[in-house]
Amino acid sequence: MMNSSVIQGILIPFFGTVLGSACVFFMKGQMSDRLNRALTGFASGIMVSASFFSLLKPSLEQTAAAGGLAAFMPAVSGFLVGMLFLLLLDNIIPHIHLDNTQEGPQSRLKKTTMMMLAVTLHNLPEGMAVGIVYAGWMYGNEQISMAGALSLALGIALQNFPEGAIISMPLRAEGMPKMKTFLCGVLSGIVEPIGAILVILAAGVFVPMLPFLLAFAAGAMFYVVVEELIPDMSSGEHSNIGTICFAVGFALMMALDVGLG
Numbered sequence: 001m002m003n004s005s006v007i008q009g010i011l012i013p014f015f016g017t018v019l020g021s022a023c024v025f026f027m028k029g030q031m032s033d034r035l036n037r038a039l040t041g042f043a044s045g046i047m048v049s050a051s052f053f054s055l056l057k058p059s060l061e062q063t064a065a066a067g068g069l070a071a072f073m074p075a076v077s078g079f080l081v082g083m084l085f086l087l088l089l090d091n092i093i094p095h096i097h098l099d100n101t102q103e104g105p106q107s108r109l110k111k112t113t114m115m116m117l118a119v120t121l122h123n124l125p126e127g128m129a130v131g132i133v134y135a136g137w138m139y140g141n142e143q144i145s146m147a148g149a150l151s152l153a154l155g156i157a158l159q160n161f162p163e164g165a166i167i168s169m170p171l172r173a174e175g176m177p178k179m180k181t182f183l184c185g186v187l188s189g190i191v192e193p194i195g196a197i198l199v200i201l202a203a204g205v206f207v208p209m210l211p212f213l214l215a216f217a218a219g220a221m222f223y224v225v226v227e228e229l230i231p232d233m234s235s236g237e238h239s240n241i242g243t244i245c246f247a248v249g250f251a252l253m254m255a256l257d258v259g260l261g
Contacts, residue, residue, distance in 0.1 A: 002200060010192075012157045013156040013160050014193050016161045017123075020168070023169060027169060036166060037232070040162065042246070042249040043159040043162045043163055044233060044242075044246050045247060045248060046155050047224065049155065049251075050156060051225075054148065056218045058214055059210075077212065079215040079219035082219025083222065083223045086224060086227070087223065123191050123195075126159075126192055127199075131196030131199030132206060133149045135200050136149075139203060148257065155256055159249070164186075168185035
């Protein structure tokens with residue numbers, strides 16, 4: 001049975017998306033390339049740090065005592081399967097990089113809409129990751145604390161803030177009403193609490209597979225960073241700002257995990 005702390009925890013990442021989407025009410029015009037790269041770099045750093053400290057590290061710690069292949073195979077196989085899962089997902093919903101410099105309004109709007117759909121589907125593993133960690137805590141796993149689960153939820157919320165802005169701001173720049181663009185951004189994040197709740201409800205099935213599932217979520221998140229976010233933060237001009245913000249995001253998430261975990 002989920003208590004109020006768990007419910008609040010799984011909703012934290014969604015609130016990050018809501019706040020990011022709300023940027024359309026305060027920012028005018030189209031998001032600059034420099035700001036877009038800064039936000040994308042920050043989100044990338046958060047995701048990489050969260051994947052390692054909150055997912056891969058606990059996965060390896062839980063199987064370390066087994067020795068031999070059993071000490072690392074659940075983490076290795078889970079990570080690779082998570083990457084493969086997102087690769088297959090990209091064959092269904094192709095990755096879209098928002099380079100709008102030489103395209104007409106209809107083409108740009110179509111690309112932004114596709115990006116929103118892709119981000120929505122990519123948010124599902126993040127929600128599942130939060131659900132897996134909270135399920136592990138609820139079932140008394142020694143490697144997972146309530147503070148550690150909270151740090152992952154906060155980290156993904158921080159990553160979702162720029163993601164919400166990156167989705168809603170281009171839609172607004174193409175002439176879509178503010179409220180509608182805000183709702184589009186919010187809807188892209190709604191799959192996260194849904195995914196988390198589904199995992200927790202099926203915790204009795206998932207908890208025995210926790211080391212594999214933690215690594216699976218990490219692999220899925222790594223795929224999004226390498227395939228979607230890093231190319232966007234590094235291409236064209238102003239690439240240095242993306243690298244700097246990546247470092248800031250990574251360090252911030254690391255501090256959250258160590259400080260709260």
